[in-house]
Amino acid sequence: MVAALDDGDSLILFPEGTRGGGGGMAPFQGGLYYLARQRPEVALVPVHLHNLHRILPKGEAVPVPLLGCVSFGPPLRLEAGETKETFLERARAAVARLEPA
Amino acid sequence: MSLPLDRELIWLGGGILAVLVVASVVGAVLARRVRSESGQRTVANLNARVRAWWAMCALFALALLTGDRGSIVLFTLVSFLALREFMTLAPTGAGDHRALLWIFFGLTPIQYGLLWIDWYGLFSIFIPVYAFLLLPVRSALAGRTERFLERTATIQWGLMICVYCVSYAPALLILDLDGYAGENAKLLLFLAVVVQGSDVLQYVWGKLFGRHPIAPTVSPNKTWEGFLGGIASATLLGTGLWWVTPFAPWQAALLSLVIALMGFAGGLTLSAIKRDRGVKDFGTLIAGHGGVLDRIDSLCFAAPIFFHLTRYFFGA
Numbered sequence: 001m002v003a004a005l006d007d008g009d010s011l012i013l014f015p016e017g018t019r020g021g022g023g024g025m026a027p028f029q030g031g032l033y034y035l036a037r038q039r040p041e042v043a044l045v046p047v048h049l050h051n052l053h054r055i056l057p058k059g060e061a062v063p064v065p066l067l068g069c070v071s072f073g074p075p076l077r078l079e080a081g082e083t084k085e086t087f088l089e090r091a092r093a094a095v096a097r098l099e100p101a
Numbered sequence: 102m103s104l105p106l107d108r109e110l111i112w113l114g115g116g117i118l119a120v121l122v123v124a125s126v127v128g129a130v131l132a133r134r135v136r137s138e139s140g141q142r143t144v145a146n147l148n149a150r151v152r153a154w155w156a157m158c159a160l161f162a163l164a165l166l167t168g169d170r171g172s173i174v175l176f177t178l179v180s181f182l183a184l185r186e187f188m189t190l191a192p193t194g195a196g197d198h199r200a201l202l203w204i205f206f207g208l209t210p211i212q213y214g215l216l217w218i219d220w221y222g223l224f225s226i227f228i229p230v231y232a233f234l235l236l237p238v239r240s241a242l243a244g245r246t247e248r249f250l251e252r253t254a255t256i257q258w259g260l261m262i263c264v265y266c267v268s269y270a271p272a273l274l275i276l277d278l279d280g281y282a283g284e285n286a287k288l289l290l291f292l293a294v295v296v297q298g299s300d301v302l303q304y305v306w307g308k309l310f311g312r313h314p315i316a317p318t319v320s321p322n323k324t325w326e327g328f329l330g331g332i333a334s335a336t337l338l339g340t341g342l343w344w345v346t347p348f349a350p351w352q353a354a355l356l357s358l359v360i361a362l363m364g365f366a367g368g369l370t371l372s373a374i375k376r377d378r379g380v381k382d383f384g385t386l387i388a389g390h391g392g393v394l395d396r397i398d399s400l401c402f403a404a405p406i407f408f409h410l411t412r413y414f415f416g417a
Contacts, residue, residue, distance in 0.1 A: 021195065051189065057198050064201045065181075067189040067384065101379075 002038050011035075015091065022053035025096060028088040036078035036087065043075035044091065048098035071098035109345045110287055117158060117294065124151045143308070149389030157387070157396070161293065165286050169274045170217065172289065176271045177213040182393040183263040184209065186383040190374075191255045196245030200236050200256060208232050209264050216268065219275050228265040233257055262371070262401050263394065269404040276408070277417040281347040288411070291346050292360060295339040296403045299361040300368070302338070303331025320372040328365060335361040347415055356410060363406050364399030371398035 001011060013035070015028040036044060050069035056062075073094050078087055128148040135144050164175035188201060208228065215224040237253045273289045281288075307327025315323050339357020343350040371394065375383065384392020 054193070054198075057195055060198050062202055062206075064188070064198060065185055065205055066201075067185055 001035055005035075005039050005042055015088075019058050020053055021058060025092060028092045030084060030088070032091060033078070033084045033087050040078045043077060045075045046073035046091065046094040046098060047071070048073075048095050050100055069100055071100065073098050107284070110290070113287065113290055113294070113342070113345055114162065121151070121155055121158060124154070146389050151389075153387045153389050165290065169271070169286075172271045172274060172286070173213050173216050176267060177210065179393060179397060180209055180213070180264045180267045181205065182386065183267065183383075183397060184259060186392045186394045187259040187263050188256075190378045190380060190383065191259055192248070192251065193256060194245060194248060194252050196243035197240050197252055197256060199243060200239045203236065203239060204232075204256070204260055204264075208260065212264055212268050213271070216271055216275055221272075221275060224268070224272065228260060232260060236260070266401040266405050267397060269408040270400060272408055273404075273411070276412055278347050278411070278415050279417050281415075284347075287345040288347075291339070291342055292404060292407050293400070294342065295335055295357050295360045296364045296400050298338050299331055299335030299364045300399050302334045303327045303365065306330030306334070316369060319369060319376055323365075323369060323372075332358070332361045332365065335364075352414075356407060359410065360403045360407050363403040367399040367402030370402070371395075 004011060013032055015032045016026040017029040017031075018026065020026055032044070036042070048069075048071045050071065051066060052068060055064055055066050055068055076091065076094055082090075128144065128151050131144045132148060135141055160175065164171040184205065188204075193201065212224065212227055215221075215227060236256060240249070240253060240256070270289060270292060273292065274285045276285060276288070278285070278288075303323075304327065306329075307322060307324050310326040310330065311322075311324035313325045314321055315325055315328055336354055336358045339360065340350055340354040343353035346353055348356060371383075375381065382391025383394035386392050387396055390396050
């Protein structure tokens, strides 16, 4: 993943590590933090995908064509000296803020 | 019926074109004249609506010109898009996924397919009898019982409004009427002009003279002035179009009144749903109007009643 970033590519990460059942966001996995620590200059853009658990619930194969909503937030970066827990919680909050009312 | 072009249809199409041109000119003049900020916003929205009307009329004309089949395809797409908007807001649950798949990819195409093959008998009962009985079974088989009645009722309402009711508009094309064979496209156009004209006229009357809201908790934009002026002028509009229909002028007047009243009822009822779900519009697909369902809410209520009244009193 670091090599892909170094090649100038963008990466899409799903930091929950799985699809949820619509009951709220799962805690973020550590990969996001380790990647940010290795390349702290990379901008991390929070993206919230709304309604996906209804469009394609876990275990189903065919999506229902309901309307979804993709929201983008202001980019964040790993701050100097930030611990893994604080950073992951901050990143998670940045995504949660994007959820449509 | 292949190319349903006749003299009356050309006159009606020309009239609609003239109204669109006038609306665009008025909009352009207002955009220059109006200075106040709120006035500017209203005019900008008005012009967005007029531009969307051009697109919708072009689409509808294209469908009518391709004959009955084109109209059936157009309304299938309309139902599909409306259903998307409805089910997105509807509180369905995890156990409803398969039932929803059935609605989108099975029941909706079948309902319009029955029009395609001209099977009126099954068309008229397919959703209320077969779909309404079998859908809850599918949801029950999924084993989730929480909010079961609410979920089932919601799904059935969405299917009723977005598919069953809407499909009655193109059903006018397969209606056998005395001495009107091959001319049914004009009946569909008559319904569309009166129901949408009524919406526009209620909007105009309401904007110009609206003071007293009818149901402020449901829709603050619906006023007695808009209602009475809009319904009366839409009835006059429909009466003036009796020559495209199989009706005498007084019959066209009564049916136009029913269409306009049902259209108002549709707009009000779907507003109540929007209020309940905490949204202003069902979607954003049609600039200035909101979603597809916002545009066809009045048609949903008017089409089945207009169809059945016409069928009962004028059917061959």
